[in-house]
Amino acid sequence: MRGRLATDFERFGRELPRDFAGYVRQTYRIDLTARYLGYDLPHPFGKGSGQLSLNTDQLETDRAAGLAFVVLKTLIAETAAGERTMGAWAIHETRMAVERRLSLDGRDGWTVTWKGRGWDRSLSEYLGLVRAGRDLTCAGPDGMLVVPSVKYHLPRLGEPFIEAEYAHTTAQLADAWGDAQLPIEKDFSPTLAGDPLADERDQVLRWIGEVPGRIRRAAPHGARVQLKLMNARFDDAFQIEMLVAARGADGVTAFNRLFDSERRVAYGGWDLSDRNLRVLDLAGERGVAPAGLSATGNICSGRALLDYARRGCESGQLHTFFQLPLSEYPATAGSRTARALHALVFHPTDGLIVGMLELEEQGVLARHNGELRFLDLAASHFTEAQKATTEAQRHGEEHS
Ligand SMILES: Cc1cc2nc3c(=O)[nH]c(=O)nc-3n(C[C@H](O)[C@H](O)[C@H](O)COP(=O)(O)O)c2cc1C
Numbered sequence: 001m002r003g004r005l006a007t008d009f010e011r012f013g014r015e016l017p018r019d020f021a022g023y024v025r026q027t028y029r030i031d032l033t034a035r036y037l038g039y040d041l042p043h044p045f046g047k048g049s050g051q052l053s054l055n056t057d058q059l060e061t062d063r064a065a066g067l068a069f070v071v072l073k074t075l076i077a078e079t080a081a082g083e084r085t086m087g088a089w090a091i092h093e094t095r096m097a098v099e100r101r102l103s104l105d106g107r108d109g110w111t112v113t114w115k116g117r118g119w120d121r122s123l124s125e126y127l128g129l130v131r132a133g134r135d136l137t138c139a140g141p142d143g144m145l146v147v148p149s150v151k152y153h154l155p156r157l158g159e160p161f162i163e164a165e166y167a168h169t170t171a172q173l174a175d176a177w178g179d180a181q182l183p184i185e186k187d188f189s190p191t192l193a194g195d196p197l198a199d200e201r202d203q204v205l206r207w208i209g210e211v212p213g214r215i216r217r218a219a220p221h222g223a224r225v226q227l228k229l230m231n232a233r234f235d236d237a238f239q240i241e242m243l244v245a246a247r248g249a250d251g252v253t254a255f256n257r258l259f260d261s262e263r264r265v266a267y268g269g270w271d272l273s274d275r276n277l278r279v280l281d282l283a284g285e286r287g288v289a290p291a292g293l294s295a296t297g298n299i300c301s302g303r304a305l306l307d308y309a310r311r312g313c314e315s316g317q318l319h320t321f322f323q324l325p326l327s328e329y330p331a332t333a334g335s336r337t338a339r340a341l342h343a344l345v346f347h348p349t350d351g352l353i354v355g356m357l358e359l360e361e362q363g364v365l366a367r368h369n370g371e372l373r374f375l376d377l378a379a380s381h382f383t384e385a386q387k388a389t390t391e392a393q394r395h396g397e398e399h400s
Pocket of ligand 1: 047048049050051073074096112114117118119149187188189228255256257268269272296297298299317318319320321
């Protein structure tokens with residue numbers, strides 16, 4: 001297997017087959033099937049919302065490379081009169097800097113420094129992108145799942161939600177999507193985490209609890225709602241409280257970037273994945289097992305994704321790894337997306353295939369009908385988390 005992997009790594013570095021997941025299944029007997037928001041995916045690698053999902057050219061490049069899914073840039077919701085309470089997030093900024101970032105414990109990673117925020121063009125332009133995304137989603141094996149992302153009004157405690165933003169924006173998106181249930185990701189961003197609006201814990205928990213129902217009610221054919229939770233400026237225990245509050249959502253993306261309050265910018269790198277993995281560990285220990293977990297944060301190798309999968313994540317959303325200088329990818333041809341996928345899946349020491357083969361050797365993964373299955377990792381984590389809940393409940397009963 002390892003000899004074969006070395007050969008595949010070498011030749012796919014010149015051209016990655018679009019259906020590499022089919023090839024992996026046939027050749028290595030590894031089923032990479034993954035899941036996002038209830039959709040089956042050929043493999044777990046997708047693109048997180050941001051500057052790399054702004055137009056149809058980017059979508060077409062990703063589809064051609066064989067990416068599993070894309071979350072579109074976050075739209076800022078508006079009323080029928082065009083009013084936006086979160087208008088401060090719709091600012092225009094083009095310059096991004098891909099930089100090295102040293103983590104607190106001294107590891108060298110990558111981050112993208114950028115002062116912009118949400119979608120800065122019109123709602124009607126966004127709807128055009130959503131229609132193109134829906135066509136790709138419906139195109140079967142030649143297509144790719146594409147999901148819109150939105151930031152809606154978030155009130156202070158005691159104040160009502162501005163329904164007109166939820167109603168108008170969701171109805172417009174649903175209309176662009178057509179007759180099926182609307183898939184949608186709701187972004188709680190790092191700049192929101194850094195905003196005085198997010199200073200109140202109860203206020204944040206109320207948003208997370210109430211937003212999924214509000215979006216669903218505003219969508220004529222219903223909606224599947226993924227909440228992309230932020231790294232709040234509170235402790236790890238609060239991250240767990242947010243996961244618990246999100247139980248009404250169809251899925252949770254964990255967790256958006258950290259906020260550097262001195263430089264007033266969001267950042268990633270190893271500090272981000274360390275925190276996310278630590279919180280997901282804690283969630284498992286406490287028996288909190290959110291449905292539809294999707295990972296985000298410093299996924300720069302197949303191994304990094306496996307770290308998230310072993311904590312319950314069924315897919316991963318990357319941004320930074322699709323932006324590195326070309327010299328950082330081992331492939332010598334193809335789009336950045338194709339070069340990134342090549343390294344993520346086929347790298348002989350850090351890729352997904354070698355990582356799964358190692359987990360088999362360690363007895364963590366077992367074959368079913370001769371196949372290793374990516375989704376078994378998340379499923380077994382949930383069983384462990386449920387065992388932890390039962391154990392905690394039993395412990396509680398014994399002491400009461
Ligand atoms: C330049 C940039 C813009 C982003 N914009 C958004 C956004 O509009 N909405 C959102 O939900 N996440 C946004 N993100 C977060 C990414 O989708 C992703 O979750 C995060 O960067 C962590 O993944 P990474 O470590 O692979 O970059 C952005 C990230 C970057 C770097």
